[in-house]
Amino acid sequence: MKPFVAIAVVMFTFVAILHVRGILQRWEVIIGGVVIPMWASHLGLIIAGGLAPMLRENRFRGSSRKRKSFFDPFLTCLSG
Numbered sequence: 001m002k003p004f005v006a007i008a009v010v011m012f013t014f015v016a017i018l019h020v021r022g023i024l025q026r027w028e029v030i031i032g033g034v035v036i037p038m039w040a041s042h043l044g045l046i047i048a049g050g051l052a053p054m055l056r057e058n059r060f061r062g063s064s065r066k067r068k069s070f071f072d073p074f075l076t077c078l079s080g
Contacts, residue, residue, distance in 0.1 A: 005056075019041050019045035
């Protein structure tokens with residue numbers, strides 16, 4: 001795995017863990033006096049929690065070994 005990809009996977013995983021903690025502990029986020037709704041944290045968890053394993057799965061891209069990904073059926077449906 002390339003160093004950049006490894007760092008990105010670690011960072012996305014860390015962000016996903018923070019979102020889980022925020023959801024479980026009901027952290028209130030206020031930016032500029034505006035309260036950010038809790039659904040934004042759920043969305044952040046889905047995005048960060050989805051990107052980390054997707055990046056990690058692509059570590060074999062370019063090698064001679066073909067690995068079947070969990071997301072292959074979904075991507076096949078989307079590509080038509």
